[in-house]
Amino acid sequence: xxxxxxxxxxxxxxxxxxxxxxxxxxxxxxxxxxxxxxxxxxxxxxxxxxxxxxxxxxxxxxxxxxxxxxxxxxxxxxxxxxxxxxxxxxxxxxxxxxxxxxxxxxxxxxxxxxxxxxxxxxxxxxxxxxxxxxxxxxxxxxxxxxxxxxxxxxxxxxxxxxxxxxxxxxxxxxxxxxxxxxxxxxxxxxxxxxxxxxxxxxxxxxxxxxxxxxxxxxxxxxxxxxxxxxxxxxxxxxxxxxxxxxxxxxxxxxxxxxxxxxxxxxxxxxxxxxxxxxxxxxx
Amino acid sequence: xxxxxxxxxxxxxxxxxxxxxxxxxxxxxxxxxxxxxxxxxxxxxxxxxxxxxxxxxxxxxxxxxxxxxxxxxxxxxxxxxxxxxxxxxxxxxxxxxxxxxxxxxxxxxxxxxxxxxxxxxxxxxxxxxxxxxxxxxxxxxxxxxxxxxxxxxxxxxxxxxxxxxxxxxxxxxxxxxxxxxxxxxxxxxxxxxxxxxxxxxxxxxxxxxxxxxxxxxxxxxxxxxxxxxxxxxxxxxxxxxxxxxxxxxxxxxxxxxxxxxxxxxxxxxxxxxxxxxxxxxxxxxxxxxxxxxxxxxxxxxxxxxxxxxxxxxxxxxxx
Numbered sequence: 001x002x003x004x005x006x007x008x009x010x011x012x013x014x015x016x017x018x019x020x021x022x023x024x025x026x027x028x029x030x031x032x033x034x035x036x037x038x039x040x041x042x043x044x045x046x047x048x049x050x051x052x053x054x055x056x057x058x059x060x061x062x063x064x065x066x067x068x069x070x071x072x073x074x075x076x077x078x079x080x081x082x083x084x085x086x087x088x089x090x091x092x093x094x095x096x097x098x099x100x101x102x103x104x105x106x107x108x109x110x111x112x113x114x115x116x117x118x119x120x121x122x123x124x125x126x127x128x129x130x131x132x133x134x135x136x137x138x139x140x141x142x143x144x145x146x147x148x149x150x151x152x153x154x155x156x157x158x159x160x161x162x163x164x165x166x167x168x169x170x171x172x173x174x175x176x177x178x179x180x181x182x183x184x185x186x187x188x189x190x191x192x193x194x195x196x197x198x199x200x201x202x203x204x205x206x207x208x209x210x211x212x213x214x215x216x217x218x219x220x221x222x223x224x225x226x227x228x229x230x231x232x233x234x235x236x237x238x239x240x241x242x243x244x245x246x247x248x249x250x251x252x253x254x255x256x257x258x259x260x261x262x263x264x265x266x267x268x269x270x271x272x273x274x275x276x277x278x279x280x281x282x283x
Numbered sequence: 284x285x286x287x288x289x290x291x292x293x294x295x296x297x298x299x300x301x302x303x304x305x306x307x308x309x310x311x312x313x314x315x316x317x318x319x320x321x322x323x324x325x326x327x328x329x330x331x332x333x334x335x336x337x338x339x340x341x342x343x344x345x346x347x348x349x350x351x352x353x354x355x356x357x358x359x360x361x362x363x364x365x366x367x368x369x370x371x372x373x374x375x376x377x378x379x380x381x382x383x384x385x386x387x388x389x390x391x392x393x394x395x396x397x398x399x400x401x402x403x404x405x406x407x408x409x410x411x412x413x414x415x416x417x418x419x420x421x422x423x424x425x426x427x428x429x430x431x432x433x434x435x436x437x438x439x440x441x442x443x444x445x446x447x448x449x450x451x452x453x454x455x456x457x458x459x460x461x462x463x464x465x466x467x468x469x470x471x472x473x474x475x476x477x478x479x480x481x482x483x484x485x486x487x488x489x490x491x492x493x494x495x496x497x498x499x500x501x502x503x504x505x506x507x508x509x510x511x512x513x514x515x516x517x518x519x520x521x522x523x524x525x526x527x528x529x530x531x532x533x534x535x536x537x538x539x540x541x542x543x544x545x546x547x548x549x550x551x552x553x554x555x556x557x558x559x560x561x562x563x564x565x566x567x568x569x570x571x572x573x574x575x576x577x578x579x580x581x582x583x584x585x586x587x588x589x590x591x592x593x594x595x596x597x598x599x600x601x602x
Contacts, residue, residue, distance in 0.1 A: 058356060058358050060358075066353075106384070107385045108386070117385045124349075126345070126346045126347075127353040129346075130356070134355075134356060134358070135357060156345070164340060167341075
């Protein structure tokens with residue numbers, strides 16, 4: 001089990017990977033990736049029960065995670081590589097022709113750790129529900145996690161799935177909302193106000209955990225452990241994870257432009273200097 | 284010519300229902316999902332016998348597709364059923380992302396397909412679904428021709444590993460194939476051998492093609508009738524062999540010209556053996572309300588229309 005300090009170090013290295021991958025690819029989505037780096041690190045290195053060296057598509061006897069906002073592949077791939085699903089040096093192939101590290105997650109290139117294509121927004125919660133039902137039908141007591149962007153909640157299918165999971169009491173499912181309040185065209189409250197998410201989920205019979213600072217490793221570990229403890233009680237659980245898009249680099253933080261814009265070759269060293277180096281080393 | 288008797292008109296969706304129940308008995312991994320149309324798509328006997336294996340999704344087809352894909356991950360064989368328009372056109376992107384691109388073992392079963400749906404009108408009468416589904420890489424597209432074949436196609440889909448679209452009609456139609464036929468995905472079924480013209484047909488139009496062949500025989504025209512129950516993967520060899528033999532082709536389907544069986548056949552002929560060809564299909568228009576009989580007749584999908592197209596193609600062949 002990693003200590004919180006070790007997890008923080010990994011998250012720092014993941015942030016370096018995210019920026020280096022996206023600038024090298026001259027494309028990709030660094031903002032949401034930086035914002036969820038702490039959560040993703042906590043999940044893969046501490047909270048989830050999984051076996052990176054023996055990936056199986058059916059995920060039998062393992063926890064599963066579906067990242068519904070597939071555009072945050074930089075953080076997904078960095079964390080998955082560093083936890084052992086595939087070689088870290090493969091991160092250098094991100095978005096390049098012939099890579100297994102497609103712009104959005106794909107099962108068509110045999111990358112261990114990916115079970116479903118995502119990126120067309122609003123679909124991952126439905127998939128997670130299906131996997132959760134599958135686990136119940138096959139007597140597998142492990143959990144299914146999903147991660148969603150907050151802007152993604154504007155998709156209607158999300159609410160079909162929220163209604164289903166609440167009505168049917170899918171209690172081996174924990175959804176997390178990356179509540180960074182930013183989307184491509186601006187702030188979520190300007191583009192399409194999300195309203196009171198906690199009240200919305202509760203009205204659909206979900207149990208809600210709020211993590212006030214999703215960029216604080218201790219709060220993430222505590223909140224997700226709490227969510228896990230609430231599973232198995234006839235209701236799905238949602239975690240509202242408050243984060244900052246672009247967290248870790250002052251000139252990126254909270255700026256929605258970095259949803260899908262990458263740093264220039266000139267800006268990259270400045271950002272990396274702010275993040276700092278780790279003993280894990282760059283890919 | 285070889286004759287076929289209508290044993291008793293039955294709905295193709297009912298053949299699907301029987302097939303699903305049998306598949307469920309054969310394999311405990313078979314599960315069913317529906318969006319508030321369990322009875323309409325004839326999943327009710329499966330639901331009654333296996334209540335724990337029926338996922339009622341409410342009126343939410345997009346969510347249903349995602350749930351089916353998730354279930355397939357855990358080794359389940361999900362059959363999702365609904366009205367053909369609402370489990371194809373309405374959820375095209377969901378199918379594209381989490382079924383076809385992700386290559387999951389999900390069976391999409393669309394009942395009420397085609398214009399013979401009748402009174403419900405054009406909102407529900409999809410004639411674009413074959414084109415939508417066959418355009419997706421990894422997708423297998425099955426269009427059985429009658430009740431017996433719908434049952435066999437369902438059983439074959441359950442044994443096949445990969446995404447399948449199964450197209451089914453709502454109305455009672457002649458049931459004329461044998462319940463003991465072998466149904467092989469991707470293998471065309473030669474119903475009658477002929478030498479002057481080939482009728483490639485699918486779905487409800489296979490019976491009309493047989494009726495047309497009977498009428499043509501009285502004129503001294505020998506028509507080969509081939510049931511293309513699998514639009515994709517297409518049995519190219521069977522198509523090429525028959526076209527080389529007869530040198531004239533008519534395709535027959537309850538679908539738009541664009542994207543249907545005819546287009547698939549035309550592509551094969553253009554590349555391998557250019558042959559005069561005519562379409563019996565609906566030309567770029569929506570349907571309307573009416574009885575199933577009225578619809579097929581008024582939209583030119585009857586044996587008599589096939590005969591007309593045969594005359595036309597034979598004129599071109601001679602020229």
